[in-house]
Amino acid sequence: MLSPRDESDLSEVVRQTRSPLRITGGGTRPIGNPVEGDALSLAGLSGITLYEPGALTVVAKAGTPVAEIEAALAAENQRLPFEPMDHRTLLGTEGTPTIGGVVAANVSGPRRIQAGACRDGLIGVRFVDGMGTVLKNGGRVMKNVTGYDLVKLMAGNYGTLGVLSEVSFKVLPATASMATVMIAGLTAHKAVAAMSAALASPFEVTGAAHVPEAADGQPATLIRIEGFEASVAYRAGELQTLLARFGGDSRIETDPDALAPLWRGVRDAAAFAGTELDVWRISVKPTDGPSVAGALPDAKHLFDWGGGLVWAGVAPGTDVRAALTGIAGHATLIRASDETRARLGAFHPEPAPVAALSAGLRKKFDPRGILNPGLMG
Known part of the structure; x- marks a missing residue:
């Protein structure tokens, strides 16, 4: 396993590598299509680098445990706005959720309907692209967010456009x-x-x-x-x-x-913990939530975000996307065997214009195709 100690070391590792890289944070979310490559761990890039309670901002290295950040915020009666999910319950994994992993997957919990997603709380990023170049965008305080919005681009790309080294967030007061x-x-x-x-x-x-x-x-x-x-x-x-x-x-x-x-x-979608079911995360307009349940009558369901997010547990190997034909939205396979993930693909197929844009972005940020290749299809 490759384990850089800091951002400079990370940049050198990426620059020198000749093999695909399988980027890992805390090892809690084996989500996406299976990736073949050398494991690149960000555990060494850890620690809160700036916290200004009065400015409602926190900056941390990508490998910092989420629990460490939440504890620091709680001590000042503050919190992350977007209530990030802990996947360990659902996936039966161990490890430690890291803030870089949260950003890479744009992990957002029930409070998203009121406070927005992870990407909405993100105000700055530092990352290493596929050539080993260190890039930064946004700022460490909200008033300094300028330039092209690579901040939002880095949230939810699952490490396929760059390896996060540092992230900055706006935070909110805790609820009484x-x-x-x-x-x-x-x-x-x-x-x-x-x-x-x-x-x-x-x-x-x-x-x-x-x-x-x-x-x-x-x-x-x-x-x-x-x-x-x-x-x-x-x-x-x-x-x-x-x-x-x-x-x-x-x-x-x-x-x-x-x-x-x-x-x-x-x-944490705890209703599916300990079951043998495949678990899908289905995003639709809220009024279509009941239609999703109707299309999957034998599934176990959980509705969040007012019905706009439907968790569905189905028999292993079930092609949920085929069952949902005619319902607008997208279905992501979160928990299943490697064979099922390889056969069905973890992420919903993109429309051709969007797929072309995605391919163009990957070519720009990762021209060698080494960052989590194939993870998103």
């Missing part, structure tokens, strides 16, 4: 209080309608999920409110009244010891 309106017994159609109504309300919803099979075996629709205690209590009560027309038995949960694991389970 949380409540969740929990509605039992709704169908998928009614749950999506209820979540849409909640998201269209003025009550600042920060989470909207539907679990077709909760701990008691009944479906549960979850609407999260966060903020100051008095405001949370008022808004949760108003939401409960607003959503009464959709039926079901509703209650308001405010116990943090109950809510933390509940939303962590939604964030």
Whole structure:
């Protein structure tokens, strides 16, 4: 395994290599098509290099554990805005989630509907391209974000355009209080309608999920409110009244010891942990969420982002994309055997114009084709 110690060392490793590179962070997310190549670990590039609570910014090397960053932010009563998922529960992996891995995969949790995705919180990057050149874009504080927006380009390219060495984020104050309106017994159609109504309300919803099979075996629709205690209590009560027309038995949960694991389970798709099912991540417009469930009647489902994100657990080897023909969106294969990933491809095939743009970008940033070749198709 290649293990550079710093950005300069990383640049030299990439410049000197003659073989494809399989880039790894904390080893928690074997997502994408299988990659053949020399393992390049970023674990040596670790540490928070700048944290200014007053400016709401944090800068860290790519191999820095997410837990280390979250602990530093919590000490100042702050947090990352986008609630990054921890894939270890779903994938049954070990390792340590790193901030570079979060950016490379644009990992975003339930709060995305209110705070945006990982890429929306990213304000600066440093990375090494496929020729070993160190590039930087954006800044270390929000007012310095200028130039071509390579920052957004680096979020979600899975290391195929460059190897991240440092990332900068805007952060937000932590929430003082949380409540969740929990509605039992709704169908998928009614749950999506209820979540849409909640998201269209003025009550600042920060989470909207539907679990077709909760701990008691009944479906549960979850609407999260966060903020100051008095405001949370008022808004949760108003939401409960607003959503009464959709039926079901509703209650308001405010116990943090109950809510933390509940939303962590939604964030991490914990419903699929320990099963033998292939797991797909399906992005559609929220009103199409029930259609996804209808097209996969034998699947196990979890709805997030108001119905716009559907997690589906299916029998091993199932071609979910074929079943969803006619429903606009994209389906990513998150957990399956290497054979299934190789046969179906982890990522949704791109339309020809988009594929041409992607190929052009890869040729520009990685002309030798050595950075995670084939991972994204």
